[in-house]
Amino acid sequence: MAGRRVVVFPSSAELGPVLAQLVTSRAEKAIASHGRFTLGLSGGSLVSMLGKELPALPDLDCSKWVVGFCDERLVPFDDPESTYGLYKGQLFSKVNIPDSGILTIDSSLPVNECAEDYTRKLKEAFPDDKFPVFDLLLLGMGPDGHTCSLFPDHPLLEETKKIVAPISDSPKPPPQRVTMTFPVVNSARCVAFEVLEGREGPAYPAARVVPTNGELFWLVDDPAASTLTIQVERLGSGAKL
Numbered sequence: 001m002a003g004r005r006v007v008v009f010p011s012s013a014e015l016g017p018v019l020a021q022l023v024t025s026r027a028e029k030a031i032a033s034h035g036r037f038t039l040g041l042s043g044g045s046l047v048s049m050l051g052k053e054l055p056a057l058p059d060l061d062c063s064k065w066v067v068g069f070c071d072e073r074l075v076p077f078d079d080p081e082s083t084y085g086l087y088k089g090q091l092f093s094k095v096n097i098p099d100s101g102i103l104t105i106d107s108s109l110p111v112n113e114c115a116e117d118y119t120r121k122l123k124e125a126f127p128d129d130k131f132p133v134f135d136l137l138l139l140g141m142g143p144d145g146h147t148c149s150l151f152p153d154h155p156l157l158e159e160t161k162k163i164v165a166p167i168s169d170s171p172k173p174p175p176q177r178v179t180m181t182f183p184v185v186n187s188a189r190c191v192a193f194e195v196l197e198g199r200e201g202p203a204y205p206a207a208r209v210v211p212t213n214g215e216l217f218w219l220v221d222d223p224a225a226s227t228l229t230i231q232v233e234r235l236g237s238g239a240k241l
């Protein structure tokens with residue numbers, strides 16, 4: 001791993017612009033090096049943060065972006081629980097990511113087939129990689145330490161072969177989801193966690209995110225940081241990552 005940076009912000013209001021800057025700086029770097037930017041999005045509180053910050057950036061050009069989902073809930077796209085549906089309304093409708101660059105699940109399929117179908121889509125998008133190597137994965141962390149749809153004590157934490165796994169017993173509703181596995185998460189060039197609540201603990205699924213060669217950022221708000229016992233950085237406004 002290139003090293004973990006834990007960066008603390010007074011609140012999500014200060015964290016959002018720095019997260020947006022991280023996205024654009026890694027996009028610029030990726031497009032300069034290999035002609036496209038591959039971004040994995042999580043749901044939850046990230047949706048509104050990105051929906052607020054990214055469209056507000058002047059001259060944002062997303063024409064070379066390819067976007068996948070770190071996990072997705074198996075509900076129709078017009079269901080309020082659909083991560084794609086939320087991003088469509090709050091982000092995709094406001095920026096110029098090509099439709100062909102947004103890799104969505106087929107929510108009409110049963111959960112196992114849905115995971116297989118999404119695996120096929122990711123393999124097509126990353127034909128040269130055993131596990132897709134995303135330029136940037138944006139992850140959330142739930143109060144129980146779950147990330148993607150990888151929940152504490154769940155057998156999926158031990159998955160080593162699949163790219164995308166189905167889950168039918170998610171403790172957080174809705175129960176049926178598909179999720180990227182840790183081999184994909186830990187293959188990314190850069191992973192950034194947005195941690196607005198919860199705390200660090202070695203048993204948490206989130207603690208298993210240790211990119212093999214990539215960078216790792218934990219972007220933490222003050223209430224979450226107060227529970228941490230590790231070294232953190234505090235950056236002033238306008239800081240760049």
Ligand SMILES: O=C1O[C@H](COP(=O)(O)O)[C@@H](O)[C@H](O)[C@H]1O
Nearest residue numbers: 042043044045139140141142148
């Ligand atoms: O259910 C989910 O929760 C996690 C964490 O969400 P947050 O609102 O606590 O940040 C999210 O990362 C994941 O994509 C989502 O499906």
